[in-house]
Amino acid sequence: MAQRPERADAQRNREAVLAAADTLFAASSSPHGVSMDDIAAAAGVGKGTLFRRFGDRAGLIGAVIASRLEPLHQSVREAQEAAGSPPRxxxxxxLDASLRFKIENRNLMAAAEDAGASSPYQxxxxxxxxxxxxxxLDEVPGVHDADFTxxxxxxxIRADLVAHLIDEQKMTPEGLRSALAGYLDNVLGSGSVPATR
Structure with a gap:
């Protein structure tokens, strides 16, 4: 059976909810500081609408992350497919792109890791x-188990660690990216590839 197209008002509500949740998580000082009630009020919809549309808090957070990651996924794919790019x-x-995303969205990503509905690895x-x-990693010489690595x-670069290092330990984003590049040298062997472009 063909799926019916989404009604215009339902689409508007969905976009309003995602925008409200995104804004609230970005402004919050804690991943626990944003409730479903807060999001519903900011979006101008009933709390029941959130649960009907997204299932639960974890589903809503996942939808917000997906909307934020969509343009990044495209640019990462294009960079990965560029001819002549060495595997290392x-x-x-x-990894640097993932870290930068986590730094910029650490409360949202920490909320996702903490949502408790299922393993963050799923x-x-x-x-x-x-x-x-x-x-x-499958193409990097000397990596014996690409899946585990x-x-x-x-x-x-779990979001809770990123948030701890930046918010509690006062590490700068540049310092964290540099530390990650050094860690990669330890894991993969020293290389001449810069961590940033």
Whole structure:
């Protein structure tokens, strides 16, 4: 059976909810500081609408992350497909792009990791990053288990750790990116690829 197109008012409500949630998480000092009630009020919809549309808090957070990641995914894919890009460079750039996203969206990403509905490792966005990273690591000489290495590298930039280092330890984003580049040198062997472009 063909899926019916979404009604215009339902589409407007969805966009309003995603925009409200995005704004509230960006302004909050804690991933716990944004409730479903807050989001519903900011979007001008009933709380029931949120649950009907997104299922629960985890579903709503996942939808917000997906909307934020969509343009980044496209640019990452294009960079990865660029001719002549060495595998180690692709790994560095992928992990740096993921870290920058986590830095800029650390409360939203920490809320996703803390949503409790399921393992953060089963989230769609995690699967995408892991798959891209694993594919690049498969081509890096000396990496014996690309699947595990991809998980381990992503664990080094969990949102709760990123938030702790920046918000509690007062590490600068540039310092964190530099530390990640050094860690990658330890894991993959020293290379001449810069962490940033």
């Amino acid at each position: 460079e692709r790994v560095v750039r992928l 989230a769609e966005h995690y699967g995408w990053w892991h798959g891209m990273l694993r594919a690049a 991809a998980h381990a590298l992503l664990a080094a």
